[in-house]
Amino acid sequence: MKEKETQKPRLRDADRSQQAILIAARDEFAQHGLGGARIDRIAERVKLNKRLIYYYFTSKDDLFLAVLERTYADIREAEKQLHLSDLAPPQAIRRLTEFTWDYYLAHPEFISLLNTANLHQAGHLAKSERIRELNSPLIQTLGEILARGHADGLFRSGIDPLQLYVSIAGLAYFYLSNQHTLSAIFGRDLMTRQALDARLAHMCDLILGYVLMDGGVL
Amino acid sequence: MKEKETQKPRLRDADRSQQAILIAARDEFAQHGLGGARIDRIAERVKLNKRLIYYYFTSKDDLFLAVLERTYADIREAEKQLHLSDLAPPQAIRRLTEFTWDYYLAHPEFISLLNTANLHQAGHLAKSERIRELNSPLIQTLGEILARGHADGLFRSGIDPLQLYVSIAGLAYFYLSNQHTLSAIFGRDLMTRQALDARLAHMCDLILGYVLMDGGVL
Amino acid sequence: MKEKETQKPRLRDADRSQQAILIAARDEFAQHGLGGARIDRIAERVKLNKRLIYYYFTSKDDLFLAVLERTYADIREAEKQLHLSDLAPPQAIRRLTEFTWDYYLAHPEFISLLNTANLHQAGHLAKSERIRELNSPLIQTLGEILARGHADGLFRSGIDPLQLYVSIAGLAYFYLSNQHTLSAIFGRDLMTRQALDARLAHMCDLILGYVLMDGGVL
Amino acid sequence: MKEKETQKPRLRDADRSQQAILIAARDEFAQHGLGGARIDRIAERVKLNKRLIYYYFTSKDDLFLAVLERTYADIREAEKQLHLSDLAPPQAIRRLTEFTWDYYLAHPEFISLLNTANLHQAGHLAKSERIRELNSPLIQTLGEILARGHADGLFRSGIDPLQLYVSIAGLAYFYLSNQHTLSAIFGRDLMTRQALDARLAHMCDLILGYVLMDGGVL
DNA sequence: TATGAATGAGCTTTCATTCAT
DNA sequence: CATGAATGAAAGCTCATTCAT
Numbered sequence: 001m002k003e004k005e006t007q008k009p010r011l012r013d014a015d016r017s018q019q020a021i022l023i024a025a026r027d028e029f030a031q032h033g034l035g036g037a038r039i040d041r042i043a044e045r046v047k048l049n050k051r052l053i054y055y056y057f058t059s060k061d062d063l064f065l066a067v068l069e070r071t072y073a074d075i076r077e078a079e080k081q082l083h084l085s086d087l088a089p090p091q092a093i094r095r096l097t098e099f100t101w102d103y104y105l106a107h108p109e110f111i112s113l114l115n116t117a118n119l120h121q122a123g124h125l126a127k128s129e130r131i132r133e134l135n136s137p138l139i140q141t142l143g144e145i146l147a148r149g150h151a152d153g154l155f156r157s158g159i160d161p162l163q164l165y166v167s168i169a170g171l172a173y174f175y176l177s178n179q180h181t182l183s184a185i186f187g188r189d190l191m192t193r194q195a196l197d198a199r200l201a202h203m204c205d206l207i208l209g210y211v212l213m214d215g216g217v218l
Numbered sequence: 219m220k221e222k223e224t225q226k227p228r229l230r231d232a233d234r235s236q237q238a239i240l241i242a243a244r245d246e247f248a249q250h251g252l253g254g255a256r257i258d259r260i261a262e263r264v265k266l267n268k269r270l271i272y273y274y275f276t277s278k279d280d281l282f283l284a285v286l287e288r289t290y291a292d293i294r295e296a297e298k299q300l301h302l303s304d305l306a307p308p309q310a311i312r313r314l315t316e317f318t319w320d321y322y323l324a325h326p327e328f329i330s331l332l333n334t335a336n337l338h339q340a341g342h343l344a345k346s347e348r349i350r351e352l353n354s355p356l357i358q359t360l361g362e363i364l365a366r367g368h369a370d371g372l373f374r375s376g377i378d379p380l381q382l383y384v385s386i387a388g389l390a391y392f393y394l395s396n397q398h399t400l401s402a403i404f405g406r407d408l409m410t411r412q413a414l415d416a417r418l419a420h421m422c423d424l425i426l427g428y429v430l431m432d433g434g435v436l
Numbered sequence: 437m438k439e440k441e442t443q444k445p446r447l448r449d450a451d452r453s454q455q456a457i458l459i460a461a462r463d464e465f466a467q468h469g470l471g472g473a474r475i476d477r478i479a480e481r482v483k484l485n486k487r488l489i490y491y492y493f494t495s496k497d498d499l500f501l502a503v504l505e506r507t508y509a510d511i512r513e514a515e516k517q518l519h520l521s522d523l524a525p526p527q528a529i530r531r532l533t534e535f536t537w538d539y540y541l542a543h544p545e546f547i548s549l550l551n552t553a554n555l556h557q558a559g560h561l562a563k564s565e566r567i568r569e570l571n572s573p574l575i576q577t578l579g580e581i582l583a584r585g586h587a588d589g590l591f592r593s594g595i596d597p598l599q600l601y602v603s604i605a606g607l608a609y610f611y612l613s614n615q616h617t618l619s620a621i622f623g624r625d626l627m628t629r630q631a632l633d634a635r636l637a638h639m640c641d642l643i644l645g646y647v648l649m650d651g652g653v654l
Numbered sequence: 655m656k657e658k659e660t661q662k663p664r665l666r667d668a669d670r671s672q673q674a675i676l677i678a679a680r681d682e683f684a685q686h687g688l689g690g691a692r693i694d695r696i697a698e699r700v701k702l703n704k705r706l707i708y709y710y711f712t713s714k715d716d717l718f719l720a721v722l723e724r725t726y727a728d729i730r731e732a733e734k735q736l737h738l739s740d741l742a743p744p745q746a747i748r749r750l751t752e753f754t755w756d757y758y759l760a761h762p763e764f765i766s767l768l769n770t771a772n773l774h775q776a777g778h779l780a781k782s783e784r785i786r787e788l789n790s791p792l793i794q795t796l797g798e799i800l801a802r803g804h805a806d807g808l809f810r811s812g813i814d815p816l817q818l819y820v821s822i823a824g825l826a827y828f829y830l831s832n833q834h835t836l837s838a839i840f841g842r843d844l845m846t847r848q849a850l851d852a853r854l855a856h857m858c859d860l861i862l863g864y865v866l867m868d869g870g871v872l
Numbered sequence: 873t874a875t876g877a878a879t880g881a882g883c884t885t886t887c888a889t890t891c892a893t
Numbered sequence: 894c895a896t897g898a899a900t901g902a903a904a905g906c907t908c909a910t911t912c913a914t
Contacts, residue, residue, distance in 0.1 A: 014894070033337050035253025039888060049896045051890085060888065114399060115333045119251050122398030135403055162404060163420045170392030175384050178391075180340030181332055185353055186380060202381040210424045232877065257905060267879045272906065450898065469773050471689025475884065485900045490885065550835060551769045555687050558834030571839055598840060599856040606828030611820050614827075616776030617768055621789055622816060638817045646860045668873070693909060703875045705911085714909065 018056050020046045025053075026067045030109035033116050034064055064116075065124045071113050072134050078103060084141055089149030090208065096142070097207050101172045101200050111177045139165060146211070155211045164211070171203045236274050238264045243271075244285045248327030251334050252282055282334075283342045289331050290352045296321060302359050307367030308426065314360070315425050319390045319418050329395045357383060364429070373429050382429070389421045454492050456482045461489075462503045466545030469552050470500055500552075501560045507549050508570045514539060520577055525585030526644065532578070533643050537608045537636050547613045575601055582647070591647050600647070607639045672710050674700045679707075680721045684763035687770050688718055718770075719778045725767050726788050732757060738795050743803030744862065750796070751861050755826045755854050765831045793819060800865070809865045818865070825857045 024045035028037045039060060043050040057063040082099055084092040104111055117124060125131050142161040149155030175182075179190050189195065242263035246255045257278060261268035275281040300317055302310040322329055335342060343349055360379040367373030393400070397408050407413065460481035464473045475496060479486035493499040518535055520528040540547055553560060561567055578597040585591030611618070615626050625631065678699035682691045693714060697704040711717040736753055738746040758765055771778060779785050796815035803809030829836070833844050843849065 017894080033251050033253050033334075035251050035255075036337075037253075038886090040886095050888095051896060052894080054889065055895085112337060114396060115337065116251075118396050118398045119254075119330060119333065122402050125399055125402040132402065132405075135405075139404065160416070160420065162406070163417065166393050166400065166417075167389055167420070167424060170388040170390075171385055172388075173396075174388030174391045178332060178336050180336045181343055182384065184340050184343040184350065186357065187350075187353070188380070198378070199381065199384075202378070202385070206385060206424060206428045209428050235877080256903090258903085268905090269880080269907080270878060273878080278905070453898080469687050469689050469770075471687050471691075472773075473689075474882090476882090486884095487886085487900060488898080491899075496884070548773060550832060551773065552687075554832050554834050555690075555766060555769065558838050561835055561838040568838065568841075571841070575840065596852070596856065598842070599853065602829050602836065602853075603825055603856070603860060606824040606826075607821055608824075609832075610824030610827045614768060614772050616772045617779055618820065620776050620779040620786065622793065623786075623789070624816070634814070635817065635820075638814065638821070642821060642860060642864045645864050671873085692907090694907095704909095705875060706873080708910065709874080 017046075017048060017052065021048065021053055021056060021063075022067060022070055025057075025063050026071065026109055026113070029064055029067055029116060030112040033112075034060075034120060037064075061124065065128055068113060068117055068124055069128055069130050069134075071110055072131050075103060075107075075110065076134050076136060079136065079138055084145060089145050089152060089154055090212065092145045093149075093208060093211055094204055096138075097168050097172075097204050098200065100168050101203060104172045104176050105196065108176065111173060115177065149211065154213060156213055159211060164207070167210075168203070168207055171206065172199075175199055232274075235264075235266060235270060239266065239271055239274060239281075240285060240288050243275075243281050244289065244327055244331070247282055247285055247334060248330040251330075252278075252338060255282075279342065283346055286331060286335055286342055287346055287348050287352075289328055290349050293321065293325075293328065294352050294354060297354065297356055302363060307363050307370060307372055308430065310363045311367075311426060311429055312422055314356075315386050315390075315422050316418065318386050319421060322390045322394050323414065326394065329391060333395065367429065372431060374431055377429060382425070385428075386421070386425055389424065390417075393417055450492075453482075453484060453488060457484065457489055457492060457499075458503060458506050461493075461499050462507065462545055462549070465500055465503055465552060466548040469548075470496075470556060473500075497560065501564055504549060504553055504560055505564055505566050505570075507546055508567050511539065511543075511546065512570050512572060515572065515574055520581060525581050525588060525590055526648065528581045529585075529644060529647055530640055532574075533604050533608075533640050534636065536604050537639060540608045540612050541632065544612065547609060551613065585647065590649060592649055595647060600643075604639070604643055607642065608635075611635055671700075671702060671706065675702065675707055675710060675717075676721060676724050679711075679717050680725065680763055680767070683718055683721055683770060684766040687766075688714075688774060691718075715778065719782055722767060722771055722778055723782055723784050723788075725764055726785050729757060729761075729764065730788050730790060733790065733792055738799060743799050743806060743808055744866065746799045747803075747862060747865055748858055750792075751822050751826075751858050752854065754822050755857060758826045758830050759850065762830065765827060769831065803865065808867060810867055813865060818861070821864075822857070822861055825860065826853075829853055 021042070024042050025037075028042045028045065032038070037060070039050055039053060042063075043053060053063065057066055079099075082095060084096060087095055139161050142165055146155055146159050146161055146164070150157050175190065182188075183190055190199075239260065242260045243255075246260045246263065250256070255278070257268055257271060260281075261271060271281065275284055297317075300313065302314060305313055357379050360383055364373055364377050364379055364382070368375050393408065400406075401408050408417075457478065460478045461473075464478045464481065468474070473496070475486055475489060478499075479489060489499065493502055515535075518531065520532060523531055575597050578601055582591055582595050582597055582600070586593050611626065618624075619626055626635075675696065678696050679691075682696045682699065686692070691714070693704055693707060696717075697707060700707075707717065711720055733753075736749060738750060741749055793815050796819055800809055800813050800815055800818070804811050829844065836842075837844055844853075
């Protein structure tokens with residue numbers, strides 16, 4: 001949609017190349033982890049010369065960092081569209097739960113990249129100011145919603161928004177991240193449409209049952 | 219059965235060597251993932267010749283599989299000590315939640331290895347009959363507890379034991395597995411004694427609040 | 437076609453590097469066989485980085501195959517210069533015998549490489565279309581010569597050109613290929629100028645005595 | 655033939671083991687050459703412990719030497735059964751040719767081992783007194799036959815028995831040793847019964863045509 | 873005699889990275 | 894902006910060989 005002035009045709013190619021590299025790298029890192037990722041393979045994915053990757057991103061580690069930053073920026077961007085504050089507290093909580101679930105489901109690479117980042121003890125994150133700046137405003141928003149819900153006499157008191165957020169995320173994350181081992185061990189396909197719907201319903205039950213006063217149904 | 223001078227720290231003990239290798243490999247894989255692990259480093263850890271690792275385990279992949287099998291065997295063994303069936307249903311659920319939390323906390327390598335296994339799509343698991351045989355009886359036990367709780371008029375009906383198990387695990391797993399990124403982003407140390415206790419309390423609240431009729435307090 | 441400052445010994449010349457590697461590899465394989473050849477040694481011979489060998493030739497086996505292809509191409513090229521059809525039949529046969537002898541003598545690596553290829557049951561050859569395309573036209577030429585010689589009343593009839601070719605080659609090949617064991621066993625140096633000349637004379641006697649009518653002398 | 659007293663059953667096991675190792679080693683060396691042969695594989699072939707091979711044969715090279723010695727001893731033994739001196743000269747020559755052909759055909763490992771020995775410049779042979787002692791008496795016998803044939807007015811004069819022997823061997827050897835490359839290049843199966851018979855006939859024609867006065871037929 | 877355990881050296885191959893254009 | 898050529902370091906794995914019993 002972005003209009004392209006009739007400039008010299010090759011303008012913006014640099015940026016385009018960088019974006020393409022980031023996408024390819026993201027997929028490679030997600031599929032193989034940091035140690036298993038191959039620069040060669042990334043180059044092949046983008047159909048660009050390997051040297052160019054170094055030209056733009058300096059090293060494999062830096063490239064991974066760039067991918068992480070981009071990944072965080074993406075989810076923060078998506079979170080912004082939630083407008084939780086416009087909703088009644090119970091709906092807001094449900095909305096957040098659904099969003100988290102849907103986002104993880106739609107972005108398996110997000111889960112894998114996070115795992116990889118944690119495997120390496122988030123050493124990459126520590127180096128990135130940009131990511132810390134991307135510090136999610138979600139916790140604050142969530143705190144406000146919980147307060148509002150309590151004021152409305154709907155929510156129980158004393159809920160730590162960070163704990164709640166981690167719980168919502170954890171309920172979704174573990175199911176999806178460990179789908180392969182879980183499937184292997186329990187001999188049940190966890191990724192059918194039905195199974196996925198059931199999981200989301202269960203999550204909502206759990207979370208809303210917890211925040212709502214005396215487990216009241218919505 | 220030939221008696222062996224008592225306890226001389228035996229070299230040339232095949233079984234001991236293999237066990238030592240497994241321990242060292244487990245730590246290496248947990249720390250660096252599959253791609254990042256180094257056979258040389260494992261050999262150094264055990265103070266045994268690298269060649270011996272191949273002598274006993276054939277290849278890096280096979281070694282990883284052996285580590286996985288051992289890891290699963292370990293947790294299954296620990297689960298066996300739980301005797302959940304001897305407890306009243308609410309206590310059983312609490313006990314399971316605490317156990318899960320404590321085990322993950324005490325065995326960070328378990329989490330990392332599972333992540334690695336899932337990164338590789340559990341391809342290793344698929345190859346191992348032994349692991350599938352180690353299929354956790356926990357789900358069945360949990361089902362029985364839920365039924366008993368319901369019969370006692372304590373638990374709500376219709377809870378899928380698998381969903382519940384995955385939720386308990388997920389609540390613990392995500393917090394610990396992603397501690398580094400979470401800490402970096404929220405600027406809060408999640409691993410202090412206090413924070414850990416708070417997390418466990420939150421988990422119990424959530425899980426018990428869910429299973430108990432009208433969120434009744436225990 | 438961009439002119440290049442004349443003859444500066446070019447580095448970064450892909451083709452030159454590949455050719456140099458082929459030469460070095462040929463010598464290494466000829467001296468040590470496939471199993472005994474060392475990639476390190478080949479790299480040292482060319483004074484190029486070992487990695488480059490893999491960059492261009494993928495694997496040791498593929499490199500050996502490339503060497504074989506080149507070796508066959510070389511002898512086919514040499515055969516082309518023979519112009520046997522321009523000669524009278526008896527001279528043509530003599531010429532071919534001499535050529536075979538001289539070529540084997542001048543290219544001991546050819547013999548060794550062929551032995552190696554056969555040790556591995558020509559598995560490499562089977563994979564190479566290029567070599568099968570290099571199918572020697574010599575047999576056909578030889579057939580024509582034999583026919584011509586017979587028509588001239590000089591040669592006996594019914595000679596299979598393939599058998600004859602194999603015989604010529606075998607007479608030369610065995611003497612040279614097995615020179616070391618033969619020398620050791622018979623205690624006679626087979627590689628003196630005199631011995632070599634005697635061998636060629638003997639070969640010509642044998643072959644010509646066979647093809648010519650009533651062993652007639654040329 | 656050696657009678658076996660009813661001694662303790664396990665006696666002679668040592669010798670039996672050594673013989674078994676030699677056989678297995680011979681096959682392994684023949685199949686893979688010296689560099690490609692694996693001690694492990696030899697041990698597996700004999701179903702004996704690897705250590706035992708070293709116990710009896712000291713090293714891979716020494717083992718190869720032992721195999722060579724045995725191989726030469728075998729063919730010398732076979733040659734002894736020929737009794738060429740009892741035959742009329744032409745029959746003797748034919749007999750030798752047939753024997754050479756049949757022996758090579760029946761003992762492909764002989765050819766391969768000789769190639770390997772020569773690849774390594776017969777360094778092994780040089781070290782072996784035993785082999786030099788096994789110096790074939792064939793050349794002398796052949797010389798006598800040629801002399802006898804000449805005296806009988808059947809054979810031409812001035813034939814070098816060594817040259818003749820090498821020729822007979824070469825005609826057989828090359829065809830069999832290079833069967834794989836020849837087949838690949840000429841697209842003709844050289845190992846059918848028919849092809850083999852044709853080869854032997856051709857060889858006899860060539861050799862007898864050479865030794866006999868004016869190519870006279872036998 | 874026979875064997876399983878163990879090893880050091882070295883092999884092929886891989887990989888992130890840089891050079892030269 | 895873009896690329897093919899080249900490399901040093903190290904990885905996984907192999908092999909002949911020795912140790913201890």
